[in-house]
Amino acid sequence: MAPFMDEAIEPTPNDNTSKPKATGIHVLIVGAGFAGLTAAIECVRHGHTAQILESYKNTNVQLGDIISFGSNSSRIFKRWPGVPEKLDPICHRSEKLEYRYWNGEHIYTQWWGTEEENFGKRYNGHRGEIHKIVFDHAVELGVDVKLGQNVTEYFETETEAGVISNGERITGDVVLGADGVRSKARTLVLGYNDAPKPSGYAVYRAWMDSAELAKNDLTKDLVCNGDSHTGWLGPDIHFLAASIKNGKEFSWVFTHKDERNVEEGWSEPGNHEDACKILEGWAPAVHAIVRMTPPDKLVDWKLVYRDPLPTWVSPKGRIALIGDAAHPFLPTSIQGASQAMEDGSCIAVCLELAGKDSVADALRGYEKIRYERVRLTQKTGETTRDAWHKADFTKLKENPEAIKLKREEWVLNHDAEAHAYKVFPEVLAELRR
Numbered sequence: 001m002a003p004f005m006d007e008a009i010e011p012t013p014n015d016n017t018s019k020p021k022a023t024g025i026h027v028l029i030v031g032a033g034f035a036g037l038t039a040a041i042e043c044v045r046h047g048h049t050a051q052i053l054e055s056y057k058n059t060n061v062q063l064g065d066i067i068s069f070g071s072n073s074s075r076i077f078k079r080w081p082g083v084p085e086k087l088d089p090i091c092h093r094s095e096k097l098e099y100r101y102w103n104g105e106h107i108y109t110q111w112w113g114t115e116e117e118n119f120g121k122r123y124n125g126h127r128g129e130i131h132k133i134v135f136d137h138a139v140e141l142g143v144d145v146k147l148g149q150n151v152t153e154y155f156e157t158e159t160e161a162g163v164i165s166n167g168e169r170i171t172g173d174v175v176l177g178a179d180g181v182r183s184k185a186r187t188l189v190l191g192y193n194d195a196p197k198p199s200g201y202a203v204y205r206a207w208m209d210s211a212e213l214a215k216n217d218l219t220k221d222l223v224c225n226g227d228s229h230t231g232w233l234g235p236d237i238h239f240l241a242a243s244i245k246n247g248k249e250f251s252w253v254f255t256h257k258d259e260r261n262v263e264e265g266w267s268e269p270g271n272h273e274d275a276c277k278i279l280e281g282w283a284p285a286v287h288a289i290v291r292m293t294p295p296d297k298l299v300d301w302k303l304v305y306r307d308p309l310p311t312w313v314s315p316k317g318r319i320a321l322i323g324d325a326a327h328p329f330l331p332t333s334i335q336g337a338s339q340a341m342e343d344g345s346c347i348a349v350c351l352e353l354a355g356k357d358s359v360a361d362a363l364r365g366y367e368k369i370r371y372e373r374v375r376l377t378q379k380t381g382e383t384t385r386d387a388w389h390k391a392d393f394t395k396l397k398e399n400p401e402a403i404k405l406k407r408e409e410w411v412l413n414h415d416a417e418a419h420a421y422k423v424f425p426e427v428l429a430e431l432r433r
């Protein structure tokens with residue numbers, strides 16, 4: 001059985017009621033995305049000190065649009081006092097996802113009704129808004145976040161690890177490379193540059209005010225009855241739209257085939273004509289959504305692909321990759337951010353249990369605990385994309401289950417912190433055998 005498959009959720013030793021015992025471990029983290037911030041927060045919760053170096057100069061620019069956190073990561077948010085209360089009002093609320101054919105005809109409605117009872121809360125909201133809440137929480141906890149830091153080199157010795165940032169040498173007991181899909185830490189860990197490949201897909205994306213949509217007969221139903229969630233499916237294309245904040249704001253993403261060999265980026269402008277051309281023959285409501293998107297809100301995001309890495313840990317065991325730096329996800333997995341958070345939760349426990357003299361064992365243990373779970377979760381992104389893009393559209397009404405978003409217990413019921421406490425001693429013994 002893979003180390004993560006035993007899903008029993010047990011009480012975790014760290015229940016926030018007492019100050020954690022200081023371990024003396026200093027964790028240096030590159031990148032203040034969800035992977036880096038979670039790792040820092042969790043490290044402080046487990047008695048380590050944490051410092052983050054982030055290249056963005058300020059947190060005012062809230063790039064991105066919709067991002068999803070499943071119950072496996074809302075379980076992590078729940079342990080951060082005050083954070084769930086701040087997330088609740090800004091996140092999407094609807095009880096169902098309505099699937100339609102590309103021409104607008106209804107196929108199937110998937111009800112979430114019991115999902116929260118079975119698995120727990122999930123949060124879908126604006127990446128920038130959720131990021132600010134988590135960022136502020138990290139700072140409140142005492143994480144030292146340094147902005148405007150461009151990390152250009154990583155290094156490690158038998159006794160420390162470090163980086164060169166803005167020309168300055170900064171060290172820690174370990175370094176976590178949470179520097180996203182274009183990670184430089186990855187080159188040190190692998191010993192070569194792992195260039196991304198075109199995935200064959202691109203995504204038009206937008207987040208906007210919904211006032212104009214509310215005035216249009218084709219789109220008003222999507223925003224005038226509280227939050228809604230609709231997916232239009234066609235051969236090799238899916239178009240998902242959600243209203244948020246009681247219908248006041250609106251987000252849509254539309255994934256389609258695209259063989260261009262280009263860079264990923266969260267701020268590349270999209271072209272309305274190009275988008276509508278790909279949607280020829282699609283429902284008028286879909287065209288109306290695209291046409292009513294303000295030009296400065298339309299992003300053309302090229303989805304690149306990376307093969308699973310052979311390892312996430314550097315040769316001397318003092319540098320580990322976490323989040324997208326280690327394992328980028330397809331958006332259809334709806335797990336990229338959640339898995340990035342699980343990494344941080346797991347690594348903080350491994351460091352606590354291994355202790356300051358054995359940090360390399362902690363990082364190697366983290367990889368052992370996380371690798372197979374992450375790989376299988378990544379696969380779910382391909383499965384969902386293929387179920388939607390390659391569906392037999394003539395038979396969907398007879399078998400709508402084929403397009404249903406799978407809500408897997410082994411993904412959503414996982415508690416990364418409890419699990420790490422449970423399996424690390426065994427993993428450590430195996431590493432030392």
Ligand SMILES: Cc1cc2nc3c(=O)[nH]c(=O)nc-3n(C[C@H](O)[C@H](O)[C@H](O)COP(=O)(O)OP(=O)(O)OC[C@H]3O[C@@H](n4cnc5c(N)ncnc54)[C@H](O)[C@@H]3O)c2cc1C
Nearest residue numbers: 031033034035055063064065151179180266323324337340
């Ligand atoms: C601007 C932006 C917008 C995004 N928008 C969305 C979205 O709308 N929907 C969605 O599902 N996902 C979005 N993502 C991706 C999503 O946040 C990640 O897939 C997921 O949360 C995993 O997070 P991560 O921390 O591993 O990586 P990221 O969120 O990519 O964070 C990596 C961080 O490392 C920093 N960094 C990179 N290189 C260096 C360096 N050399 N020195 C210092 N710092 C460095 C980056 O500035 C970034 O803040 C976005 C990512 C970014 C960076």
